[in-house]
Amino acid sequence: MEPTVSPLQIGEHQIWPPLILAPMSGVTNRTMRALYKPFGLGLTVTEFVSSNxxxxxxxxxxxxIDQHGLEKPVSTQLWGDDPETMAAAAKVVRECGADLVDINFGCPAPKVTKTNGGSACLRDVGRCERIMAAVVEAVDCPVTMKMRLGWTESDLVYVDVARRAEKVGIKAVTLHARTARQFYRGEADWSHIKRLKESIGIPVIGNGDLDDAHLAMQRMRETGVDAIMLGRATLGNPWLISQIADLMEGREARPTPAPADRLRFCIVHYERMVEELGEARAVPQMRKHVALYLKGIPGSAVLRERIMRIPTAAEAIGVIEETIARIESQSTVAA
Ligand SMILES: Cc1cc2nc3c(=O)[nH]c(=O)nc-3n(C[C@H](O)[C@H](O)[C@H](O)COP(=O)(O)O)c2cc1C
Incomplete structure (x- = not known):
């Protein structure tokens, strides 16, 4: 079996497979990253952390920013608009175990952009450069950057910012191919990712709307990117990660497990979250995950409603167990 793609090299880190879990605030906490990594991720990124x-x-x-107990490497993502504060924050996360530091120039959320952070930095490319240079200077590990195309459609600055990144020593760039003003509307335009790959010498990581293993590989081939990053489509479906990893390793993609097995994994996810975060924090966080694991399961709309109102982990897990039993008894009858 011959791999179909090459490892991603970021500084001293060889990342295999070149498949990265996108940073997702409120989602990709330590538990989630550790749970998803064995599905075949080469790298995970923390939720973004405010440098302030x-x-x-x-x-x-x-x-x-705690990396305790996680397989390495892990990248810690920072946001902020001030070069000195970002540099100081980078030193702290490095001391706390970050293998890589990632700079966020992509977040479109008003609570971040109103203080000129995240994608709002793209309105001032000079400031982007100063932030990147200060962070690169501050730490002894590779620094990467993740951005959108620009603030608006009429101001696509990604090639300019990426060239500045390369100049100041950034080791890889991720592009989510939407503008900040688009938020999540429309489709990610991968032609920009291809253009970026053709414009800079450092590795490019493509991101946006990958929700199928064959589509992911097609995007990689068409754009020539060095790696891909997956976000929303993995939620409730970490098996997508294994399917892409299979194709990257030169195997056929394994099938998605049967509904009952998917729900069994959902219980593992639930229990791990309770263990690590405590019930009071895990129950509300798990509602969205359970809803996503239930996708495509008969009767899931009613079950989702129920899960949303359940106040304890034991009851929620009980509902999932009942659903597994129901699915299995139905499949026995059908057989
Ligand atoms: C709930 C949520 C939280 C996110 N938080 C972050 C974040 O902290 N840092 C970041 O760079 N991007 C963040 N993103 C954007 C994702 O990393 C990714 O760029 C985007 O979802 C597009 O990829 P996808 O289509 O595969 O989901 C977030 C996205 C979602 C849905």
């Missing part, structure tokens, strides 16, 4: 918040080191912020 790191100055105060609150318990919640420190938890976000």
């Amino acid at each position: 918040a790191l100055k105060y080191g609150s318990k919640r912020t420190m938890e976000m």
Whole structure:
């Protein structure tokens, strides 16, 4: 079996397969990253962390950057608009175990852009460059950057920002091929990702709307990117990661497990979240995950409604177990 793609090299880190879990705030916490990594991810990224918040080191912020117990490598993502604060934050996360530091120039959320952070930085490419240079200077590990195409359709700055990134020593660039103003509307335009790959010498990671293993490989081939990053489509469906990893390793993609097995994994996910976060935090966070694991399962609309109202982990897991029993008894009858 011959691999169909090459490993992604970021500084001293060889990342195999070149398949990365997208940073997702409120989602890709430590538990989730550890749970999803064995499906075949080469790299995971923390939720974005405010460089300002790191100055105060609150318990919640420190938890976000904690790498304890995770397979390496892990990248820690920072956001902010001030080069010095970003550099200081990068030093802190490096001391706390980050293998790579990633700079966020992509978040379109108003609570971030109103302080000129995230994608709002793209309105001032000079500032982007100063932030990147300060962070690269501050740490002894590779620094990467993730961005959108630009603030608006009429101001697509990604090639300019990526060239500045390369100039100041950034080791890889991820492009989510939408503008900030688009939020999640429309489709990610991968022709821009191809253009970026043709414009810079450092590795390019393509991101946006990959929800099928064959589509992911097609995008890689068409654009020549060095790696791909997957976000929303993995939620409730980590098997997509294994399918892409299979294709990258030169195997046929394994089938998605049967509904009952998917729900069994959902219970593992639930229990791990309760163990690590405690029930009070895990139950609300797990509602969205359970809803996604239930996708495509007969009667899932009613079950989703029920799960949304259930206040304890034991009851929620009970409902999932009942659903597994129901699915299995139905398939026995059908057989
Ligand atoms: C709930 C949620 C939270 C996100 N948080 C972050 C974040 O903290 N940092 C970041 O760079 N991107 C964040 N993103 C954007 C994703 O990393 C990714 O770029 C985007 O979802 C497009 O990829 P996809 O189509 O595969 O989901 C977030 C996306 C979602 C849906």
